[in-house]
Amino acid sequence: xxxxxxxxxxxxxxxxxxxxxxxxxxxxxxxxxxxxxxxxxxxxxxxxxxxxxxxxxxxxxxxxxxxxxxxxxxxxxxxxxxxxxxxxxxxxxxxxxxxxxxxxxxxxxxxxxxxxxxxxxxxxxxxxxxxxxxxxxxxxxxxxxxxxxxxxxxxxxxxxxxxxxxxxxxxxxxxxxxxxxxxxxxxxxxxxxxxxxxxxxxxxxxxxxxxxxxxxxxxxxxxxxxxxxxxxxxxxxxxxxxxxxxxxxxxxxxxxxxxxxxxxxxxxxxxxxxxxxxxxxxxxxxxxxxxxxxxxxxxxx
Numbered sequence: 001x002x003x004x005x006x007x008x009x010x011x012x013x014x015x016x017x018x019x020x021x022x023x024x025x026x027x028x029x030x031x032x033x034x035x036x037x038x039x040x041x042x043x044x045x046x047x048x049x050x051x052x053x054x055x056x057x058x059x060x061x062x063x064x065x066x067x068x069x070x071x072x073x074x075x076x077x078x079x080x081x082x083x084x085x086x087x088x089x090x091x092x093x094x095x096x097x098x099x100x101x102x103x104x105x106x107x108x109x110x111x112x113x114x115x116x117x118x119x120x121x122x123x124x125x126x127x128x129x130x131x132x133x134x135x136x137x138x139x140x141x142x143x144x145x146x147x148x149x150x151x152x153x154x155x156x157x158x159x160x161x162x163x164x165x166x167x168x169x170x171x172x173x174x175x176x177x178x179x180x181x182x183x184x185x186x187x188x189x190x191x192x193x194x195x196x197x198x199x200x201x202x203x204x205x206x207x208x209x210x211x212x213x214x215x216x217x218x219x220x221x222x223x224x225x226x227x228x229x230x231x232x233x234x235x236x237x238x239x240x241x242x243x244x245x246x247x248x249x250x251x252x253x254x255x256x257x258x259x260x261x262x263x264x265x266x267x268x269x270x271x272x273x274x275x276x277x278x279x280x281x282x283x284x285x286x287x288x289x290x291x292x293x294x295x296x297x298x299x300x301x
Contacts, residue, residue: 008079014068014072016068025057029054032050035047108144109142112141112142112146112148113141113142115148116137116141116142116148116151117133119148119151119152119155120133120136120155123152123155123156123159124136124155124159127159127162127163130162130166130185131158131159131162131188135188136154136155136158138154141154158188161188162188165184165188165190165193166181166184168190169181169184169190169193172197174197174201175204176196176197176200176201179196179197179200180193180194180196180197181193183195183196228285228288231281231284231285266296283295
């Protein structure tokens with residue numbers, strides 16, 4: 001399209017009596033430079049009158065400037081309206097061509113997408129369930145600068161990587177191989193799969209340690225119950241008597257908690273030599289059921 005030539009007359013400078021008005025104003029304002037206003041009422045009244053006159057002159061000059069501007073800009077405003085009309089003709093044509101070009105570009109992108117899918121089928125084959133197209137597709141494939149050769153290389157690289165990584169995961173003897181594979185399939189990230197394995201193994205270790213600790217506590221509790229039962233049995237009580245005694249003791253303990261927090265009981269026991277062993281067993285039982293049991297004094301009779 002050839003260059004546009006526009007023909008319009010040369011705009012001449014505005015001719016007006018600038019110098020004449022300038023000198024006239026300088027002559028009339030010179031007397032106010034360096035003027036000192038005093039308390040003289042007549043001077044103050046003159047100053048106010050002169051200020052009012054100068055403000056009127058100033059407004060008159062501004063009004064003339066605005067009138068001149070409108071007069072001078074009228075030809076320009078007419079020119080601008082007609083110029084915009086020409087611009088609109090060009091914009092309409094540009095818009096129509098732009099729509100057509102975008103539609104054409106989108107058609108090329110869709111054609112390239114179909115070719116990329118064909119390359120995917122050729123290279124992935126029966127691994128399409130393991131490596132779905134959506135997982136390997138990149139929006140950049142549809143750019144004009146992207147070649148089909150480079151798209152094929154990207155797909156084959158992903159295929160080879162996934163195949164090698166899955167072989168390593170399937171060869172794992174870990175109990176968490178399934179979870180590793182699930183994690184890997186999210187983004188084909190082997191490092192993420194190994195991190196998942198470590199996370200699960202550490203959690204299993206913590207659980208095993210917790211279970212071992214709980215088992216030891218249960219065994220210790222059971223051992224104490226059996227020891228207490230044995231000692232009571234040796235002292236001549238049946239299991240039923242023991243249960244009843246424990247129940248009664250607990251009731252007394254509850255009553256003691258509500259009535260008196262603690263009691264100190266002083267008991268005097270006289271036993272013969274044949275009763276010493278039984279007496280010692282009962283003392284051991286009491287030690288297990290009271291806060292403190294002490295033998296304060298023994299005396300031979």
